[in-house]
Amino acid sequence: MYVIIVGSGRLGSGLARVLSSEGNDVAVVDLPLDNRRLGPSFDGLVIEGNPIDADALENAGIRKADFFIAATADDNVNAAAIQMAKGVYNVPIAIARISDPEKEDFYRKLGFDTVCPTTSGMNQILDYVRDRTFSSLQATIDPSTICVLPRQEWIGNRLRTIRMPHGRKIVALVRQGKIHGYEEGISVRSDDSIVLARVGKE
Amino acid sequence: MYVIIVGSGRLGSGLARVLSSEGNDVAVVDLPLDNRRLGPSFDGLVIEGNPIDADALENAGIRKADFFIAATADDNVNAAAIQMAKGVYNVPIAIARISDPEKEDFYRKLGFDTVCPTTSGMNQILDYVRDRTFSSLQATIDPSTICVLPRQEWIGNRLRTIRMPHGRKIVALVRQGKIHGYEEGISVRSDDSIVLARVGKE
Structure with missing residues (x-):
């Protein structure tokens, strides 16, 4: 490049x-x-x-x-x-x-x-203030796997119908602290957290 | 405070x-x-x-x-x-x-x-350069749910035996792009990504 x-x-x-x-x-x-x-x-x-x-x-x-x-x-x-x-x-x-x-x-x-x-x-410092314990874990955040808030167009759709950009896939969603796998046919709600993994770089 | x-x-x-x-x-x-x-x-x-x-x-x-x-x-x-x-x-x-x-x-x-x-x-910009698609998703990262690399002392232990700081819990792990729930009794490997949710703030 x-x-x-x-x-x-x-x-x-x-x-x-x-x-x-x-x-x-x-x-x-x-x-x-x-x-x-x-x-x-x-x-x-x-x-x-x-x-x-x-x-x-x-x-x-x-x-x-x-x-x-x-x-x-x-x-x-x-x-x-x-x-x-x-x-x-x-x-x-x-x-x-x-x-x-x-x-x-x-x-x-x-x-x-x-x-x-x-x-x-600012956001890093606010994380410290709001949530001391979480911050100590921030140091080990895995850059290849992230949890994102659902985009508007995902809401109401099943995980397997949502298309990801090349190189990413949805592996699960977290709803109220509980995990739901890709296979379950669950539909996305606005308060879910979507777990994305990087693919093709093992 | x-x-x-x-x-x-x-x-x-x-x-x-x-x-x-x-x-x-x-x-x-x-x-x-x-x-x-x-x-x-x-x-x-x-x-x-x-x-x-x-x-x-x-x-x-x-x-x-x-x-x-x-x-x-x-x-x-x-x-x-x-x-x-x-x-x-x-x-x-x-x-x-x-x-x-x-x-x-x-x-x-x-x-x-x-x-x-x-x-x-620097890290944000490097993410853009290295991985254009992932970066567009960074904007929607959910601060209450994170994926972390396993700490040394977690490796080899089952998810349910790992103690989290107050306010956090482990909900799953991602291994090679596949999700494994908390219930499965799976043991942590160094290349896993551990999914943590915030608890008690619904």
């Missing part, structure tokens, strides 16, 4: 290192560029340039990018950058870090993919 | 508003104090003072606090503040926002409770 990351701070550099080490082609664009954070082992492309400058983005290879990540410290720059990536260069997936929860809400409603560390940090 | 929050930026003010609206007694300490972010509806205690100054913390009522949250923008201040809260004032639970993942790792190893929005933001 060809990934362009704008921003070379902690978040951008951390992502660049991990994605590069996992075999992706990574280009980082920032001005000034923080080479120290990228580290000596990073072997991707490094472009010193403004993250919303078309020349810099083209030099970074945005025309062939599969994935664009805007991770500068400035919400407005990140929002403008993913608008360019998606609107001008048709990058299939573009995601922006937005620190202000209200702005994140605004951009989400416009259909942008965003991540808001402020909101996720 | 009596909660002291140091820092009145987005994270601190956001937490103060939510925790106060949920019926907790909340005191906010910061210098300068950002009253605008707290908003007119916040009715907790507001102390303009240095978050690591004993007088300011005592004025905020730290001697009776159940919970202490260090959410300033400065990792060092946050770390020093929770050291004071726990070490000097014996606040039962103290948690610090640490933005630098390396520092977070350091403080975690010392036994501090920390939250690192940089790391959680």
